[in-house]
Amino acid sequence: MHSVRKQRLILVALVVVLSSAAIGLVAFALRDNINLFYPPADVVAGKAPVDRNIRLGGMVVEGSVVRSEESLDTVFWVTDYEASVPVKYSGILPDLFAEGEGVVAEGRLDETGALVATQVLAKHDENYMPPEVAAALQGKTMPAGDRGGP
C-alpha cells in the first residue's frame, strides 16, 4: 500500500515538474517568436513596432519592383490601396511573387520606414490569396489611375 502511494506521489510530482517546465518553455518561446501582422496603412500610421519582427501583407504595387543588376537586392512596394510601404529584400523571391499579386513579407522596419525583409511569402497558386491579405484588402478597392507607391 505504502509503495503504491509513494509511487503515485512521484508520478504526480513528475507530471507537475514536466508540465511546468513545458509551460515555462512555451511562454518563453512564445514571447520572442510570434509575429504580428500589419497592413501597410497601419505601418504608415506608425502603429507597427520598429524593434521587432513583423509581418506585412498586401499587394505588390505594379511597376514598383526594382531589381539590382549586380546583386540579388530587390525593392518593391506593398499596398492595401490606402497606403504603401517599401520592402527591401536580398535573396531569391518565391516563384509566385509578381507585381499586382498578394504577398506577405516578414522582417523589421528600418529608420526610413521601409521593411527590411528576411522572408517573402507569395501565394501557392493563382486563385489563392493569403487570408491576412484578403482581410487587409477587404472593403478597399483600387482607385482607378492611382497605383500607390513611388
Next chain:
Amino acid sequence: MIPELGHVSLIIAFVLALGLGAVPLWGSFRANVAAMNLAPTLAVGVSVFVAIAFAMLTISFLSDDFSVAVVAANSNSLLPPIFKFSAVWGNHEGSLLLWVLILSGWMTAVACLSSALPLTMISRVLSVMGLIAVGFLAFSLLTSNPFERLLPNTPLDGNDLNPLLQDPGLIIHPPLLYMGYVGLSVPFAFAIAALLSGRLDASWARWSRPWTNVAWGFLSLGIMLGSWWAYYELGWGGWWFWDPVENASFMPWLMGTALVHSLAVTEKRGVFRSWTVLLAIFAFSLSLLGTFLVRSGVLTSVHAFAADPERGLFILIFLAIVVGGSLLLYALRAPSVASRVNYGLVSREALLMVNNLVFAVATIVVLLGTLFPLVMDAFSLGKYSVGPPYFNAVFVPLMALVMPFMTVGPISRWREDSTRRWMHELLVPAAVISVLAVLFSWFGSGAFNLWVALAILLAGWVVLGVARDVWRRLTQGAQGAPRWRRLSASFIGMTLAHVGFAAVVLGAVVVSQHTEERDLRMAVDEVAELGEYRFALKRLSQAPGPNYVADQAVFEVSHSGRVIATLIPEKRRYLASGQVMTEAAIEASLWRDLYVALGEPIGADAWAVRLQYKPMVRWLWLGGLLIGFGALITALDRRYRAQLSRSAAVTAAVDEQVLGLAR
C-alpha cells in the same frame, strides 16, 4: 454518364454506411446475432461502392472529361497521364474521396482479418468505423461533391494541376499519409468498443496493437515523404518548416507514438489501460483536427485547395461530436476499466511512462503553437504567426530528454528492475559513445560543435544500446533453433524504429548546424565556391516539356580539381496556367547533398542562383523509412497470427457468455 454512376455509388455507400453504423451496434446491445453478423458484409459493401465512385472519378480524369468541375479545375489535356491519375487527389473533393476510400479499406481489412474476435467486439468496432464513414460521406456529398458537372458551359480544356503537385512524390505522399491518418480510426474504434463493453484487458490491447503499429508506420512514411517532397520541390532546400499543415500530420504522429508505447504496456502487463484508451481517442481526434485544419481553408498552404466556410463548419461540428461523444463515453465508463496492478519505479513500465509523458507534452506544445494564431484571430485579438523558433525552442529539449531513456527501456525488465543491472548492462556503451561523441564532433567542419557532439552522444547511445541488446539475444541462452529466430518480428521492428529515430535526430542536427548556403548572381562561365566545392555555370539553354517550357542552367561541380557532377536546375513555365516553378538539381549521397536552384533572371545572361551544401540530409529520410518499416514489421509478429487460430475457440465461449448476460 460515368460521373453520375460515381455519384450514385457514393450515395449507395452512404446509405450502407448508415446501416453499418446503426444495425450491428443495436444488435450488440440486444444480443441480436443476425444484426451483428451484418457488420462485415456491410463494411465490404461500403468499400465496394466507394471504390466504384473513386474509379469513376479516376476515369473522368484520365479521359479528360472537362464537364466535371474538379477535372476542369485540376487537369489539362497536356498533363502527363500519371499526373492525371494523381490529380484525382490533388484537389479538395478528390482527396476527401481518397480519405473515405482508405477508411473503407481499413474497414474491410478489419472485417476480413478479425474473424477470431468476439462477435460483439467486431460488430461494435465496425459500427464505430461505419459512423465515421457516415460523417465523411455526408461531408463529401453535401459540401464537396466531386462529381459536380459544368453543363452546359463545358470548358474546352482544363486549368491544369497546380505545378507544385506535378511530382512523383505527390503520387504516393497523400495515400500513405491518409493510410496513417485514417488508420488511427481503427485503434479509436477498438477503444470505443472496449468502453462500450467495459472489457478492456490484455487481449483487447493485443487485438488493437498490430493495427495501431501499422497505421503509425504508414503515418511515419507519409510524413517522411512529405518532408522529402518539400525539400526538392519547393526550391528552398528546407526539410521541415513547422508549417501548420505539417503540424497537422505531426500531432497525430506524436500522440500515436505515445499510444504505440502505451499499448505495449497494456498488452504485456495490463496497466495504463484507461490512459491507453484516452491516447487512442486523442490520436484519432488529432487526425480529425488535422483534416479540419487542412481542409477548411483556415490555413495558408499548398494543401488548402479552397477556402469555404461551410466546409470548415461541417468538419468542426463533426470534430466536436466525435471528440465530445468519445470523451463523454470515456468519462462515464473509464473508471470501470481502470487497472490496479503494481509496478516499481525502476521498471520498464516506468520508463515507458516517461515516453508517454514526453510525447503527450510534445503534442500539446505543438498544438498550442499551431492553434494560437487561429484562436487569436477567431477572437479578433490580432493576426499572429508562430514561427519555427518557437517550435524548435520547445520541441528539441523534449526530444533530447526522451532519448536517454530509449536505450534503457528495451533492456529493462517489467515490474521490477535494478539500477545496478542497468549500470552493468550499459556502462560500456556509455563510455564508448562519450569518447566517440567528442572525437566526431570535429568531423565535417573542423571545429568542435556542441550540438553535433550532443546529437552524436544521444543518437549513438540509442544505437549502441540497441546493438548490445541484439548481440546479447543472439549469443546468450539455450542452443538449438537458428539464432536469428530468437529475434521476434516485434523486437526487430522496434530495433529498426529506434535506430531510425537516432538517424533522424543525427541527420537533423548535422544538417541544421553545418549547412552552407549562398544566394548569388551568376553569369555564364562564372565560378562560385561553396565550402570545398566549386560550381561553374557552363551554359544556359531552353528545353520543352510536355506541358511546360523550361529554362535550364548547366552547372559543373568539382571537388579538389575533379569534376564530380553536372547539375541542371530548371525554371519551368507551365503553359495552361502560366505559373512558374523552380526545379532544383540535387547531387545526393549518404554524407552530403549538393543543391542548386535557379531564382530569377538578372539582366540578359545572368541568373539569381541558390547553392547549398547539406551534409547528412539523407539520414532524415532513411531514418524515417526505418521508423515506418520497423513499425510495419512488428505487425508480422508470430503471436498476432497465433492468436487468430488460438482464440477462435475462446471467442465462441466469450460470445456465449456475453449473449447469455445480455439476455
